[in-house]
Amino acid sequence: MPVSDPHFPAAHLRPPVNWINDPNGLVFHDGHYHVYFQYNPHSARHADMHWGHFRSPDLLRWELLPVALVPTPGGDDEGGVWSGNAVSTDGGLIAFYSAKRDDRWWQPVASAVSHDGGLTFAKHPGLLVPQPAEGTSMFRDPYVWRDGDRWRMLVGAGLADGRGAAQQYLSDDLEHWEYAGPFLARAPEPLPGGADTEEGWECVQYADFGDGRGVLLLSAWDPQGGASHSAAYPGRDHGLHFAADAPQRLDHGPEFYAPALLHAPDGRWLMWGWVWEARDAVQVGAPSTWTDEVGWAGMLSLPREVTLGPDGSVRQRPARELDALRGRPALRAKGQVTADAPDTLGVTGRSFDLTARLHRGAAGGAAAGLRLVTSPDGSEYLDLALDAATGELVVDRAHASGEPRARGGSWRIPRTTEPGGFAELRVIVDRSIAEIFLGTGESLTLRFYPLGEEPWRLQARATGPGTTEFEAQVWQLNPLGIQDRSDRRGGPA
Template sequence: MTGLQSPQHADRSFPRLHPRPEAGWVNDPNGIMFVDGRWHVFFQYNPGSARHEDIHWGHTSSADLLAWEEHPVALHPRPGTTDGFGCWSGVGVVDGGLPAVVYSAARDRHGRSEVVVVHGSADARDWSGERLVAAALPSDERVTMVRDPFLFELGGRRWAIQGAGRSDVGGALLLYGADDLDAWTEEGYLLDAEAPVVSDLAPCEGWECPQLVQVGEDWVLIMSLWLDGQPHRGVAWALGSLTIDEGTGRPVFSARRTGLIDEGSSFYAPQAVQSDGADGQPARVLLWGWAQELAPAGVRGRTQAEADEHGWSGMLTFPRELIVRDDQVELVPARELTALRAEPVDVTALPDQAEVVLTGAGTVELVLGGSAEQTVWQGELSAGDEVRVLIDTSIVEIHRSGHPSLTFRAYPSDGEHYALRHDAGVTAEAWSLRVPTPAA
């Protein structure tokens, strides 16, 4: 196996700290689980080109969320079968003491998929086992799109949801009983877009990549708002309660507040995983997102032709922790990431891998400087705010207390570098970030 963070890639915009293969297309994070002392992260992957087609599951793992090891492709589509059009998004779970992955298997491009389960080896590295259909197409004829299974436990049972689009309401979440991981039972709907509070979300054709996790006494539902053939409507969260209805015995989610979890131009399709502390850290919810090749307005982007030329497209964000603060859902950098800090640097001439921490009050601006200056982000800090800006060449991740995160893409050319300007009332500290060395 090889490390995924080689500093030798010919393309300056290629990330050095975010794990991804040297070439090919990458999108949604999938199947995240802690097994055999390591975090295993899978992802949507086309090894053959920088385009969204022929989707496999790529695979990487890490003992510390810093240094990542590449593994062979975990899942390959099988022409003429349930997943002939691709092994699409899904989750990981430890079932009966062994890891398993659960994913959307698509026969064609029409958005209706079956749920397939594969049981893996004890170390989560071998996924050659039999592929079992756990849930066929839903019986409700109003369903226009279904994909992206997610598992959770409540009331002593295991349940599952799938993201869906319905002809009468748009976004919806199908509900299943999944005590038997290999054979699910349809249980109707957990939620749809006409439910109280969530009805305030932007209209869309379907909810993709649903995630349902517990933070303290609260439950957080995350949904990626999908419009076919159009820019996505963002990633929404709903904060509320999850209980068992005494009459039906089924889960009921009641939302009390909603918002967007990341307002950057590039963030979509995150996956959240409930960590029980087995990794040596306090119990928490970890989350990764897909950082698309979409730059903010006024910043040089990368066309599909340029992605084809360079041979790669897309990456995953840094790992983040999902927290609830003042009845708002926020993402903060995973605590391990502070270990990447190396030497202090000048904020007016940042290296390609850098972190900046801002406190105080006043205006701040992150620019990509050169012959034509581009403003990547501008913000107004208030007293008590803290902002962390993480840069890895072509990805910028900004976390500001009390606000949605911001994920941007930018592509520095020769002679260009990042620089941060700020008012006198703002204090800035900055460090270069080191490329971690995998343990022997």
């Protein structure tokens, strides 16, 4: 960890230095969870993509290993080994990835095989899918899975007619692939809380929940602005096509993108996402003087369990293993609060795990919230509160950093807590990231950069007239156990 940077996470995966983005190749193989990721070993800028590598037996103890995949000078991937996934087979671990070169607008599908537990890979000669189908305007990021006695592959795409798409390919041997048409293709559709599914889809992933039900994940690519947000289509798999229900926004915050799935040995679907910076660069991936100064950018989210509710809702919660990171209790409080009399509940450190129950009073009445105060004079704070008028959870970071280069703004989860009802939430704060989960399964992820020293203070507050109720409990969040086995002479290599 960069000792001089108090914003470097303790419980989130990322190497000690340089740039990371999309999680790749998530797979359980040879008794380990493997988390590969897009990595630039040379700087904190979005360039020169390799596959970095973490592995763990239990999601708590991790090894940072040498870089697993590197571009081949003069080869099909000389411009970078970009996003994809991996599958475990009897013959080893096979990675599928996007092969980038600057003289192509599309990214063909390439593969590589490992026979040493995912530490090193030998690239398959040639390309598995050299060119996209006619009428495709964007093409990248394969996702492969076994379906009975065949293999299926989805590739993120944009179509010339303005639809986003997941193009499907089929194979019997993981080497020869036949185009089967769009698994799903849709014109941009509105998402709850604003935004839409955009004209291009990347990092498409598929979770099979049995009985033909499944969820297609996508990351929405805006042709004008680039990476935007992530969405999910629940629906029914008919083999050659997917009958999708209405799309759902996967995370309601501003800094969560490119989620990737791992099918755990116990049948759970686990998911990690890329959480980018909210520092001085406005466009994602643009050079930032701040990140250049600190020497690192991006992190992976906490692992999340993804489930499909009986109503078709895609639900998330922190992976149950993370409960073991809870350390000593920091505070526990329950009471009533009014708008003109906030209640200071106690102090926290920079990394903590919080559960809370916030009450929304009768129509026109008060609603509860929490404020994390991170400066002695109270001028720096992060707010989480129920909107007294709508019952939605609002997260506001407008005053969360005294550093003028930190981005502000507020976001909300468009899930209404009815008058007289309670919102159950869990909030995991890790130095410069907050991951917020409602008990109903929605999430909101954002970055913030407090300058204040510990201890921080937690307050209960209220908006609207009258009195409302709250409960809160906080545990210290212990760091992940990470053993650095990489060779970082100029970056893991």
